[in-house]
Amino acid sequence: METIGSNGTLDAAIPPGPLTEKWTQFKSRAPLINPANKRKFSVIVVGSGLAGGAAAATLSELGYQVKCFCYQDSPRRAHSIAAQGGINAAKNYQNDGDSVWRLFYDTVKGGDFRSREANVYRLAEVSANIIDQCVAQGVPFAREYGGLLANRSFGGAQVSRTFYAAGQTGQQLLIGCYQALEKEIQKGGVTMYPRTEMLDLVLVDGHAKGIVVRDLQTGEVSSHAADCVILATGGYGNVFYLSTNAMGCNVMAAYRAHKRGAFFANPCYTQIHPTCIPVSGDYQSKLTLMSESLRNDGRIWVPKSPETAEKIRKGELSGNDVPEDERDYYLERKYPSFGNLAPRDISSRSAKEVCDEGCGVSSTGLGVFLDFRDSIERLGEDAIRARYGNLFQMYEKITGSNPYKNPMMIYPAVHYTMGGLWVDYNLMSNVPGLHVLGEANFSDHGANRLGASALMQGLADGYFVIPATLPVYLSKETPGTVTTDAPEFRAAEEEVKNRIDQLIAIGGNRPVDHIHRELGLLVWDKCGMARSEEGLKEALEKIPAIREEFWNNVRIPGRASGMNMELEKAGRVADFIDFAELMCHDALDRAESCGGHFRVEHQYTGEDPEVQSGHTGEGEAKRRDDEFCYVSAWEYTGPGERPALQKEPLEYENVELSVRSYK
Numbered sequence: 008m009e010t011i012g013s014n015g016t017l018d019a020a021i022p023p024g025p026l027t028e029k030w031t032q033f034k035s036r037a038p039l040i041n042p043a044n045k046r047k048f049s050v051i052v053v054g055s056g057l058a059g060g061a062a063a064a065t066l067s068e069l070g071y072q073v074k075c076f077c078y079q080d081s082p083r084r085a086h087s088i089a090a091q092g093g094i095n096a097a098k099n100y101q102n103d104g105d106s107v108w109r110l111f112y113d114t115v116k117g118g119d120f121r122s123r124e125a126n127v128y129r130l131a132e133v134s135a136n137i138i139d140q141c142v143a144q145g146v147p148f149a150r151e152y153g154g155l156l157a158n159r160s161f162g163g164a165q166v167s168r169t170f171y172a173a174g175q176t177g178q179q180l181l182i183g184c185y186q187a188l189e190k191e192i193q194k195g196g197v198t199m200y201p202r203t204e205m206l207d208l209v210l211v212d213g214h215a216k217g218i219v220v221r222d223l224q225t226g227e228v229s230s231h232a233a234d235c236v237i238l239a240t241g242g243y244g245n246v247f248y249l250s251t252n253a254m255g256c257n258v259m260a261a262y263r264a265h266k267r268g269a270f271f272a273n274p275c276y277t278q279i280h281p282t283c284i285p286v287s288g289d290y291q292s293k294l295t296l297m298s299e300s301l302r303n304d305g306r307i308w309v310p311k312s313p314e315t316a317e318k319i320r321k322g323e324l325s326g327n328d329v330p331e332d333e334r335d336y337y338l339e340r341k342y343p344s345f346g347n348l349a350p351r352d353i354s355s356r357s358a359k360e361v362c363d364e365g366c367g368v369s370s371t372g373l374g375v376f377l378d379f380r381d382s383i384e385r386l387g388e389d390a391i392r393a394r395y396g397n398l399f400q401m402y403e404k405i406t407g408s409n410p411y412k413n414p415m416m417i418y419p420a421v422h423y424t425m426g427g428l429w430v431d432y433n434l435m436s437n438v439p440g441l442h443v444l445g446e447a448n449f450s451d452h453g454a455n456r457l458g459a460s461a462l463m464q465g466l467a468d469g470y471f472v473i474p475a476t477l478p479v480y481l482s483k484e485t486p487g488t489v490t491t492d493a494p495e496f497r498a499a500e501e502e503v504k505n506r507i508d509q510l511i512a513i514g515g516n517r518p519v520d521h522i523h524r525e526l527g528l529l530v531w532d533k534c535g536m537a538r539s540e541e542g543l544k545e546a547l548e549k550i551p552a553i554r555e556e557f558w559n560n561v562r563i564p565g566r567a568s569g570m571n572m573e574l575e576k577a578g579r580v581a582d583f584i585d586f587a588e589l590m591c592h593d594a595l596d597r598a599e600s601c602g603g604h605f606r607v608e609h610q611y612t613g614e615d616p617e618v619q620s621g622h623t624g625e626g627e628a629k630r631r632d633d634e635f636c637y638v639s640a641w642e643y644t645g646p647g648e649r650p651a652l653q654k655e656p657l658e659y660e661n662v663e664l665s666v667r668s669y670k
């Protein structure tokens with residue numbers, strides 16, 4: 008494999024030179040493709056969320072012929088539309104000490120020192136361009152009274168660098184991106200294929216040269232060839248069944264590429280978001296996020312005494328009845344410098360801890376308060392409504408409780424996946440020609456993503472990075488050499504059709520969702536907020552039985568031809584089952600705690616000097632840099648086989664590895 012260096016480790020193709028100049032120097036020296044030749048190259052982009060939509064529009068504007076695919080009926084419905092709170096950028100409009108370096112540092116530290124320095128620095132540099140680009144597109148970011156763009160704070164930062172459009176930033180950014188895409192569709196540069204699902208990647212002579220898709224309306228299976236393939240297919244949080252992700256989010260495109268040879272990096276790094284509406288019952292299929300931006304003005308607390316908490320759980324007391332001195336604002340107590348804006352991994356674990364101690368306040372015991380009483384007193388209800396009105400309305404609609412009057416109840420839930428297909432600095436996977444953008448790749452966020460950084464990364468990848476890095480691959484290729492007549496396409500199509508026929512033929516008794524839920528509960532329990540060697544081994548024993556049950560007893564009504572949503576779901580869940588195994592292997596291998604990956608065997612205790620010196624606290628995540636300072640990149644080795652681990656060592660030349668503290 009080209010990307011494996013002579014020392015047996017992965018080569019990330021990081022350009023030489025000082026960190027602060029790598030991207031500039033790269034752009035000055037990178038190969039270019041002249042305008043006449045660009046028109047000869049074709050590019051497949053799978054995904055039209057912020058990452059894929061931005062890439063498709065920009066590459067088409069540059070002159071490439073683009074084919075863009077999504078499974079929704081319109082690019083406007085990509086999951087990116089759900090993003091609420093905002094997008095980070097190192098503009099320092101607030102004059103509060105922000106800089107590219109600080110955004111870079113916060114991101115590396117927030118990711119618990121498990122991300123690649125060069126990529127993160129580039130992301131911080133490009134962040135400022137994204138805001139200019141989006142403003143030029145007409146994205147209605149919130150503004151101060153005087154007309155300047157407004158900012159708020161997100162977790163893991165002590166500056167205000169988050170640009171936002173009320174609680175619907177993703178929607179507004181996606182409208183901007185969609186307009187750019189529509190313009191190119193109209194012009195003929197992009198051919199859009201909505202309601203079309205990629206079911207396989209096609210390799211010709213080891214290079215990614217096409218995909219096999221199913222038309223979700225007619226059921227027709229067909230192939231598309233191009234000079235390269237870009238996946239921007241989003242995250243896989245729905246492996247847990249319950250998550251804040253859109254119901255359609257899945258791992259299929261990335262997993263099928265993995266089966267064709269693409270390495271899957273850090274699959275166990277999942278972000279559990281601290282502020283979601285708690286689970287309310289067994290028949291729930293979706294969880295709802297309450298944006299992290301609410302932590303700017305909401306204070307998180309539980310009663311100090313488990314007895315008081317129990318009365319609240321039983322409905323004998325309400326949060327408002329608890330006097331000030333009987334409240335434990337545990338984040339402010341434990342992390343005075345960051346308080347309620349401690350990063351997500353830390354805030355989520357703290358919520359679990361207080362609930363495990365019996366202080367949870369929702370009827371299930373798994374809930375804490377997010378209280379706006381003090382800020383409403385300080386700023387007035389109107390100011391709070393202007394900042395978060397749509398979020399408050401959504402909360403009241405779902406729970407029936409008015410958050411202007413009563414504290415919200417929240418609990419951590421699966422939200423984002425830092426893992427994804429391994430990519431180098433050029434965003435190319437180890438499979439030549441296969442590039443991966445946005446949440447679908449592993450890059451930039453290490454073991455924990457900071458809030459408002461996913462939109463930043465997706466748009467950086469799509470608008471600014473891939474247009475500059477794609478020529479590194481394409482300049483060595485002759486355009487149009489591969490067509491769907493190649494035998495590899497016939498073979499891949501055959502495999503896809505056989506799999507569909509196999510699914511339809513099962514004719515079992517259990518609905519797809521039923522098996523998905525069983526898988527999700529297991530993965531949440533054993534590979535969720537806390538993981539242990541014992542639990543992970545248990546999950547690895549149980550997953551094959553779930554797979555067996557699926558392939559023998561799943562019930563998929565209807566036919567393969569025409570629209571069949573159960574069939575669509577079944578294909579995705581089949582991949583989730585295999586993928587869950589990969590996650591557990593990764594989590595088991597990583598015998599340390601870092602970011603969203605908390606191994607109960609590896610936490611600080613009172614014996615540790617870092618705790619005795621007051622730098623960190625008991626129960627905090629304990630990294631083991633000497634053994635685990637690497638990106639794990641897993642290679643598919645065959646059905647049911649243990650995947651093979653490749654490593655990309657992480658070298659920190661500009662940032663000192665340290666115990667993460669937000670005290």
Ligand SMILES: Cc1cc2nc3c(=O)[nH]c(=O)nc-3n(C[C@H](O)[C@H](O)[C@H](O)COP(=O)(O)OP(=O)(O)OC[C@H]3O[C@@H](n4cnc5c(N)ncnc54)[C@H](O)[C@@H]3O)c2cc1C
Pocket residue numbers: 053054055056057058059076077078079082085086087088089090091092093094095176177203204205206239240241242251252253256257259260296298422423444445446447458459460461462463465
């Ligand atoms: C509720 C919520 C709120 C959030 N708020 C914020 C926030 O405030 N700030 C922030 O920075 N981040 C936020 N995030 C995270 C952020 O929204 C996502 O990480 C980001 O939008 C992902 O963008 P993407 O383009 O990578 O993928 P997506 O938007 O998920 O797009 C994936 C695309 O791939 C297509 N696709 C997938 N598989 C296939 C296939 N097999 N065949 C064809 N097409 C396929 C889909 O149709 C879609 O077009 C939030 C996430 C959630 C769940």
